[in-house]
Amino acid sequence: MNDTPTEAPSGRRVQAVQISCNILEAVREMDGAGVSELADRLDRSKATIHSHLATLVDNELIVKHDDSYEISLRFVDIGEYAKNRIDIYEVAKDEVDRLAEETGEVAQFMVEEHGRGVYLHKASGENAIQTASYTGNRKDLHCTALGKSILSQLPDDRVDEIIDRHGLPQRTENTVSSREELFDVLETIRERGVAFDDEEILKGLRCIAAPIQHPTGDIHGAISISGPTSRFKGDRFHEELPEVVKGAANVIEVNATQV
Amino acid sequence: MNDTPTEAPSGRRVQAVQISCNILEAVREMDGAGVSELADRLDRSKATIHSHLATLVDNELIVKHDDSYEISLRFVDIGEYAKNRIDIYEVAKDEVDRLAEETGEVAQFMVEEHGRGVYLHKASGENAIQTASYTGNRKDLHCTALGKSILSQLPDDRVDEIIDRHGLPQRTENTVSSREELFDVLETIRERGVAFDDEEILKGLRCIAAPIQHPTGDIHGAISISGPTSRFKGDRFHEELPEVVKGAANVIEVNATQV
DNA sequence: TTAATTGTTCGCGAGAACCAAACGGGAATA
DNA sequence: TATTCCCGTTTGGTTCTCGCGAACAATTAA
Structure with a gap:
């Protein structure tokens, strides 16, 4: 009834491969495990797990x-x-490093x-406060300034699709929680060219992000700086830093086209 | 006839999983591919590849x-x-960054x-010349100063095992190419606490590495600095830099025990 | 010694995973 | 516009794989 234009979950699967994927996931979650433990957890015979x-x-995915x-x-x-497959990665990385250095805060890319946001680089300036995110980490798009920047570039039906798939789980009382509210916010981001996160994911943490308009348009990214509410306020929060972030995004766009 | 104590290739395998691993490898080598291309290359039906x-x-290993x-x-x-699973990783990373900053050259960890060396971190100082290695890259142990440092910590039979498995491919005329020569070199490294690479992997590139004696002893690592022969000579090459590298290795060892 | 863990091996039956062939859609060609 | 070609996808059917259970070996604990 509801067909999913992009990543369609149709057709047959290979059970054996699914089992191996489950094993990989379990080994990671258990931080290393033995045959019996895994057989137990995944409800499979020891012989199966063993092979x-x-x-x-053999394939060196497990040691x-x-x-x-x-x-x-x-x-x-x-x-x-995989990181280097993203053609703006190198440029974005340099720009994130520069942003962190220049502002003294945390900068990210x-x-x-798969309808979620993946952090690909993080740099900490002199005064940076540590956030929980790390390279490779995945987060729902609606609850960070970076994610909302990305959503603001996507066509409406794609945004709908993503909400259908992942929902809008609420992280703090400030998290966007309804579809209409989200679309309003996205419209504002498109107008201003910047997205804000005012303690929506963590109390005391503010964040400013700008979308990176990719020339060919198949990869969607964003760049940000974040810091404590105590330093992110007034003109610095509303005027200065947004300009800096937008500038960085622009540098990436320009350099990406030259590749 | 010859049993391999550690990683033994015994027992059954799962063909379907092997096929998926081959697909992953092919997709990477082909830098993205379609169903037909893969079916062609791997000699499987399109239907198989498709499922x-x-x-x-589904498992988000492929997009x-x-x-x-x-x-x-x-x-x-x-x-x-996986990187952070290595308990000395964080400390080693900091130390590599410091080494690069201090010497102005390239530092690595x-x-x-699986009997091979994996680069886990690389930092470039001010005067650094770029080398081909990158994070995650795998190299045979016998042909780098880092690798030989690691080998020098392993028991002789383990070294034999590794040579049996991977051989001693020659990279330049200076590469260690016989078993006896290698064992001699390893002995020297154990005596001095440092390993040298004098254009053994690349003409014009010299490298100094020191093994990291892990307290619990199950993970074997090494740290290094490398640079052009023009700057790596005389006292700096034979005295100063080796001391600096050994110092860094020592710092890692000390900090690792405190975890 | 016994008992209770492991990891590993093996025979066997069910069903999964292959293949071949057909289908549907898009692009290039005529 | 019609034709052709090549793509990804789907399906039916058959073979052989793969998952299970049970036995075995090797440690560790009681």
Whole structure:
């Protein structure tokens, strides 16, 4: 009845591959595990788990330390490849570093994938306060300034699709929680060219982000700076910093087109 | 006839999982690919490839852009997790950054996995010349100063095992190429506490590394600085820099025990 | 010694995962 | 506009894989 234009969940799956994916996930969550533990948790026979693990070790996705199976560093290699596949990554990274240096706060860079936001780089300036996000971390798009910047670039039906899929879970009392409110906010972002996060994800934390208009348009990203409410207020919050962030986004756009 | 104590290739495998791993590898090498291309390259029917891809997309290991399948950024997330699983990672990273800053050259950190060396962090100082290595990159242990540092910490039979598995491919005329020569070199490293790479992997590039003696001993790593032969010579190469590198390794060891 | 854990191996039956072939859609060509 | 070609997707059917249960080996604990 409701077809999903992009990532359609149609057709057959391969059960054996699904089991291996479950194993990978479990090994990560358990921070390393043995055959029996995994068989127990995933409700499969020990023999099944064993042969899957052997295959995963062959392919170096899992590493065996004594009798404990763990996530392999091979993922670092592939992850690095995945990052560099994003053509604006290098430029964005440099710009994030510069932003952090210049403002003394935390600067970050995010792109969209699977309807969620993925942090790809983070730099801390001199006065930076540490936030929970880390490279590779995934967050729903509606609850951060970075995410809302990204949403503001997407066509309305795509935004609807993403809400259908992930909902609008509320993080604090300030989180956008209704569809109409969200669309209003997105409109404002499009007008101003910047998005704000006023303690919507964490009390005491404010954030300013700007979308990166990608020339070819298939990758959607945003760049931000965040800091404590005590330093993010008045003109600095409403005028100065937004201009700085917009400038950085612009630099990325310009440099990306030259590639 | 020859049993391999650690990572033993015994028991059954799961063919379907192997196919998916091959798909992941191919997608990466082809830098994104379609169903037919993959079916062609892997000698499988389109239907098979299709159902595998659907499963991998479900698990967000692959992402679909129009009709092209690509490596997902999910690998960044898992890779970051894998790095942080190494307990000396954070300390080593800081120390590498400091080394690069202090010397103005390139500093790196490597650990062993699957009998090969994995670069986990790299920092460039002011005068740094760029090397081909990148985070996540894998290299045979015998041909870098970092790798030889690691080998020098391993028991002889483990070293034999690794040579059996990966051989001693020669990169330049200076690469260690015989088993006896390697064991001699390792002995020297153990005596001095530092390893040298004198244009063994690349002409004009020299490197100094020191092993990191891990307190619990299950993870083996090393730290290094590298630069052009023109700056890496005389006392600086033979005395000053080795001391600096050994100092850094020592700092990591001390801080690691405190965790 | 016994008992209770592990990880590992093996035979076997159910059903999953392959393949081939057909289908539907878009683009390039005629 | 019609034709052709190549793409991704779907489906039916058959084979052989894969998952299970149970036995085995090797540790550790009682």
